[in-house]
Amino acid sequence: MLTTQISGLLQRIAGNGEESIEETARLLAQATIGDGRIIIAGFGEMEAVTATALHGAEPLNGAVRYEFGMDISTADRIWLLTRSAMDEPALELARQLTECFIPFAVLAAEKPGTDNELQDLAYTYLSTGLTRGLLPGDDGVRIVQPHALSALFVYEAVKIAYDEMILDED
16 A cells, blocks of 8 residues: 555656756756756755765765855755745745845645745745655554655656756756
């Protein structure tokens, strides 16, 4: 049952997010083609994407980990990954980036819509759609929320598109 639910989740992300995946890759490629860095700001378990981008088998070219208070220039592009669009530290960073006119991409669980400030601030917004557990638990409460797994799936999709874009520029 878990395999079926996760497979369905990943298929929904790929189907609903195809355009946003391309837009995110294009935004990140701007930093690499220019003189900027790709700054990955993973909050909570989304740090898994940062670790993969920096230390995985196929690291993301030009990527660095976001550190609180670091200098960010308008040539940099930021990918902000958070479990929830209501995450206050993620919103705080998004507001600061907006004030400095620095484009950034967001990955969060909530679907685009009203009352999503993070989506409103972002240049490009991707949703995992994972707002509740995938399986019913013994007590009726839904369990299994694979936020990091879904974020890693999105990362790999974005990286494939990004690598193709960078290759075309060489």
